[in-house]
Amino acid sequence: MLKRAPRRGRDRRAEVLMPAPGRGRCAGEGPETAVVGGGIAGLAAAVALAERGVRVTLYEREPVLGGRLAGWPERLADGSTVTMSRGFHAFFRQYYNLRGLLRRADPSLSLLTGLPDYPLRHRAGLTDSFARVPRTPPWSALGFVALSPTFGWRDLARMDPRAALPLLDVRVPAVYERFDQVSAWDFLAGIRFPEAAHHLAFEVFSRSFFADPRELSAAELLVMFHIYFLGSSEGLLFDVPNEPYPAALWDPLESYLTRLGVRVEKGTPVDGVLPEEGEGLLLEAKGRSRRYDAVVLALDPGGLRRVVGSSPRLGDAAWRGNIASLRTAPPFVVSRLWLDRPVRADRAGFLGTSGYDGLDNVSVLDRWEGEAARWAARTGGSVVELHGYAVAETADRALVQKRLLARLHEVYPETGEAGIVDVRHEWRADCPLFPVGGFRARPTVRTPHPGVMVAGDVVRTELPVALMERAATTGFLAANALLERWGVRGHPLWTVPRRGRSGVLRALAALG
Numbered sequence: 001m002l003k004r005a006p007r008r009g010r011d012r013r014a015e016v017l018m019p020a021p022g023r024g025r026c027a028g029e030g031p032e033t034a035v036v037g038g039g040i041a042g043l044a045a046a047v048a049l050a051e052r053g054v055r056v057t058l059y060e061r062e063p064v065l066g067g068r069l070a071g072w073p074e075r076l077a078d079g080s081t082v083t084m085s086r087g088f089h090a091f092f093r094q095y096y097n098l099r100g101l102l103r104r105a106d107p108s109l110s111l112l113t114g115l116p117d118y119p120l121r122h123r124a125g126l127t128d129s130f131a132r133v134p135r136t137p138p139w140s141a142l143g144f145v146a147l148s149p150t151f152g153w154r155d156l157a158r159m160d161p162r163a164a165l166p167l168l169d170v171r172v173p174a175v176y177e178r179f180d181q182v183s184a185w186d187f188l189a190g191i192r193f194p195e196a197a198h199h200l201a202f203e204v205f206s207r208s209f210f211a212d213p214r215e216l217s218a219a220e221l222l223v224m225f226h227i228y229f230l231g232s233s234e235g236l237l238f239d240v241p242n243e244p245y246p247a248a249l250w251d252p253l254e255s256y257l258t259r260l261g262v263r264v265e266k267g268t269p270v271d272g273v274l275p276e277e278g279e280g281l282l283l284e285a286k287g288r289s290r291r292y293d294a295v296v297l298a299l300d301p302g303g304l305r306r307v308v309g310s311s312p313r314l315g316d317a318a319w320r321g322n323i324a325s326l327r328t329a330p331p332f333v334v335s336r337l338w339l340d341r342p343v344r345a346d347r348a349g350f351l352g353t354s355g356y357d358g359l360d361n362v363s364v365l366d367r368w369e370g371e372a373a374r375w376a377a378r379t380g381g382s383v384v385e386l387h388g389y390a391v392a393e394t395a396d397r398a399l400v401q402k403r404l405l406a407r408l409h410e411v412y413p414e415t416g417e418a419g420i421v422d423v424r425h426e427w428r429a430d431c432p433l434f435p436v437g438g439f440r441a442r443p444t445v446r447t448p449h450p451g452v453m454v455a456g457d458v459v460r461t462e463l464p465v466a467l468m469e470r471a472a473t474t475g476f477l478a479a480n481a482l483l484e485r486w487g488v489r490g491h492p493l494w495t496v497p498r499r500g501r502s503g504v505l506r507a508l509a510a511l512g
């Protein structure tokens, strides 16, 4: 069990969670463990186990590591070889455990570079920015209201203060008990959150869950609000890798794993897991089965459903039923364009967009990614990426791609003149959906089988984490749970505080 460490001084910016005591390393050869899934969650679990002397085999279905941040080489029409990927990701500064994972291979995080702002533009013409907003609550919220053109003091006055009080002191996991049965949309309507500012809440928070706010649990929205506004001191500023994901992140981490003795089996989908009499497990992959002492399932929701579905003796009926009911968010597209001319010099590296017919954000890769910058410098062009989330299953995909391009021309008019040297469109649907009332059915790290753990961004935790940080945190938690079973000390974890940071706001929230 993780215990909260005694607080040092008065610094309440983050909490440290100390693992249960135990030996520093496994005795002898160490138990054999399979980690299934080579995304962030699986990589975190593999690192955390191997560092304590566990013998780990990491299975990844695809030929490359990184999961939803994987990258692979592509040859463009102009003959250049570039790295295509699953698309832009913001590495927020309160992603403590993800950063801890990346530090294993890059101790100073030299491969991350900060973007100066997180601008959000609404089609009606308003642009919000987070660069100048103070980071300490309550000033973060007040400063945002003061500086935002879409959210003013008058809007604040029109909100229903009583209904809005829960925003001031979000407590995890209690927030799920109170708000998981309400949709993000209904919650915002209930507090009379100003219409014009809806895009802030939806684009920054719920759209990053790839879901329609009418379908998303309000509890997830409140947790996001806590993580970025009132619960932490880092705000909404973030870093991005300054080279493509494989070069910056996964190749160095794979070398680190290999040095620890981890066997990395890429291009190897796992078909099923069969519990043996006693405590061992047989893992089926590529027509062969191999025995392990423990298994970590670090899969996307579809992958988890499939592996558990084809492992009929794993877990119990209730657990299996819950896994079968997990939902995947609607499809989304990442379009990357290599253009024959630059975008205007003052364009941001990343721009969140709202009201643009399904265009959710635009990034200009050559502003921050070395490989794209070198291509742009050599050709005089630019590399631009467009994301469109929560696309209807039945949508005409070619039409959606065309529409995103037309919206880019509207957002950055100079691109309307540009020729397209080459383009790639990545359509996927592998993100979890957090539907209203779905919290209880989500798997926890521990399962009914003491030797099987689950990790990933779909997993339910008692910590205020989301997305990549939830993947990393649950990967470490899965490893810690196994290490505790073997009497070995796990890894300390960090989290933004599990309740509101400001005493004044907590007192106000208590009035509700």
Ligand SMILES: Cc1cc2nc3c(=O)[nH]c(=O)nc-3n(C[C@H](O)[C@H](O)[C@H](O)COP(=O)(O)OP(=O)(O)OC[C@H]3O[C@@H](n4cnc5c(N)ncnc54)[C@H](O)[C@@H]3O)c2cc1C
Binding pocket: 036, 037, 038, 039, 040, 041, 042, 059, 060, 061, 062, 065, 066, 067, 068, 069, 086, 087, 088, 089, 090, 091, 268, 269, 270, 271, 298, 299, 300, 303, 304, 307, 334, 387, 430, 431, 455, 456, 457, 458, 466, 467, 468, 469, 471
């Ligand atoms: C376009 C896009 C933008 C995003 N932007 C952000 C962002 O800005 N900030 C943020 O924090 N998060 C963002 N996310 C979310 C983030 O990518 C995920 O939260 C995170 O990558 C999840 O990691 P994971 O390890 O849980 O799952 P995954 O990365 O999905 O890893 C699961 C792995 O399991 C493998 N697998 C599946 N089935 C099998 C099998 N049978 N056998 C073996 N392997 C299997 C898969 O191939 C995959 O590699 C974004 C996601 C997308 C798609």
